[in-house]
Amino acid sequence: MRRRMRQARRLGAAALQPRAWGAPVVPAYWWDGHPNFGDALTPWLLPKYGIVPLYREPRHARLIGVGSLLEFCAEDYDGAIWGTGLMTDVERRMPNVQALAVRGPLTAERIDVSGAAYGDPGLLVSRHVARPARRAAIAAVPHGHHRSHAGLTALLKSEPGRVRDVNVHREAAPTVREIAGCETVLTTSLHGLITADAYGIPAVWTALEPALTGGTFKFHDYEAAVTPGRTRYVDFDDLRTLDDVQRFAWAADASRVAELSxxxxxxLPPFAGAAAPITVTFPRGITRAFRGE
Structure with missing residues (x-):
């Protein structure tokens, strides 16, 4: 029921996007088990590019977007992927997939595709959310598994008022805006790093216990596309003070981010082709015409 309510809200929001009027409705998959701003980027971004995603499980999806989602797909999946990646460092050949874009070259190698664009679509957020003028010093963006980590909590409380503790378990736009409103980002969440890169914010990432599924593979996959040969990773033991966070942080090359974006x-244009029109009625009687895909 909660998922259906989220679906209804997202379709309602899509109806208000001018580029979504008459747009194709595409069965799409993203992780929707609980609110998380990185996972929410797929249904938030696509209507801005003239595509209305309708949530479907992987076997019924024709487009898979943001996230480490390829392990959820059958190896004979023949739909499209856009900025998608693997969670773990495993070989998973997908000979029929339409790879519009993959998160990074490590994923491309493991699934044996070539010619796809690289990058996570989270890099596009700065094109749709303006960076706030008033800013805090540091945004801490812990993965949901790390919000109660004792060492991180102690570091963030060491200088009250200097750190903005960002809760990732929210929808995309407000979370992106909160991260963008800071001068430095410390994160254990991949999309904390990606959001920093979208706005040219110096960032540093680290790994905490409990370890994430797949370890740090998704970070290295992403950085192989954005900062090839370099990493913003710093061992948490070396982040003893908030000054250390700002000292180790650095920003991705703006021209590389723009190129990937x-x-x-x-x-995406392959999904903007003609299709039969359908009508979707949203809450409060709002009706919009879309093209079925």
Whole structure:
């Protein structure tokens, strides 16, 4: 029921996007088990590019977007992927997949695809959410598994008022805006790092216990596309003070981020083709015409 309510809200929001009027409705998959801003990027971004995603399980989806989702797909999946990645460092050949874009070259190698654009679509958020003028010093963006980590909690409380503790278990836009409103980002969440890169914010990432599923593979996959040969990773033991956080943090190259962003946007037009029109009625009697895909 909660998922259906989220679906209804997202379709209602899509109806208000001018580019979604008359747009194709595409069965799409993203992780929707609980609110999380990184997972919510797929249904939030696609209507801005003229595509209305309708949530479906992987076997029924024709488009899979943001996240480490390929392990959820059958190896004979023949739909499209856009910025999607693997969770773990495993070989998983997907000979029939339509790879519009993959998160990074490590995923591309493991699933044996070539010619796809690289990058996570989270890099596009700065094109749709303005960076706030008033900013805090540091945004801490812990993965949900790490919100109660004792060492991180102690570090964040060491200088009250200097750190903004970002809760990732929310929808995309407000979380992105909160991260963008800071001068430095410390994160154990991949999309904390990606959001920082979208706005050119110096960032540092670290790993805490409990370890994430797949370890740090998804971070290295992403950085192999954005900062090839370099990493913002710092061992948490070396982050003794908030000054250390700001000292170790650095920003991804803006021209590389812009290049990847253009590639991600250019990869979507195959889904903007003509299709039969359908009508969707939203809450409060709002009706919009879309094209069925």
């Amino acid at each position: 253009r590639g991600l946007e250019a990869a």
